[in-house]
Amino acid sequence: MEYFPIESLPPEIQLKILKNLNFDELFNVKQTNRYFCDFIDNYKESFGPKKFQELFLTLFKDVKNMKKLKRKSIDFPLSNRVQEKCLSVLDEEMPVFTLITQVSHIKPSKPLLIFNEDPWFVPEEDKKKKCLSLPSRPTKIEEFKIVRYWLNQILLTDFETFNFDCFIFNPEMINLLFDSEEIEEFKFRCQEACFSFPNRNFNAWKFTLDNLVVSKCLTINFKSINTSRWENNMILNLLLNEGSKFSVITLVDLYYDQTALYNNFITVRNMELILLIF
Structure with missing residues (x-):
């Protein structure tokens, strides 16, 4: 029996095979x-968007029961312009992530992306997770190619929840x-996005909010952190400018004097907004 490499077959036959x-x-x-x-990139719409229950961006997690996604070298093409930009900053060690929560006993150089396939009602120990x-x-x-490749994969995926934990x-x-x-x-x-505060990098906040497409709810957890009047004004401006994209915004665990932030927001925007204080 004679065998032929899959790439020698007509594109429509290759597509049928890969869809399985x-x-x-x-x-x-x-x-x-x-x-x-x-x-696969050229025919990505034929495959439909990949779907995960949650993408969890965190600094520390018990990963012994999770499947580790291999981060081997990826032959992902970069445009000449992008490659030139990358070459120009090789010595700068530009961070891929902007840290939100300061965790003194955890090195911020080891962030993890946790992909969860199962809904919330599945017991934690039984969930199918990839890190x-x-x-x-x-x-x-x-390394730039690896980062770009995975960012591109995230953009091609629909998530129930996008959790920016740490x-x-x-944006740079x-x-x-x-x-x-x-x-x-x-x-x-x-469908839902969750942020943890504090994060004084408001440009990073703005960029992320600009590029979020959330069909249900945006949640911001303040973790009872006291913020200055200047910070409250910055947060309020961000919510007023970007908040119209979200039908529901939930402010969680506010410090007691941050209720003015909530009151100012609901008097300006005519939308459903939930205030939770724990």
């Missing part, structure tokens, strides 16, 4: 070579890794 693969299998094929990487550790400060072109993506890194026309289409899609 699950997420992990398709990911492994995509990493095989440049041909399959480009082919990924990206280069935190790329110093090689290969950090968010650094995203602007570095994507061309201007790509950034215009850069969107994190989910």
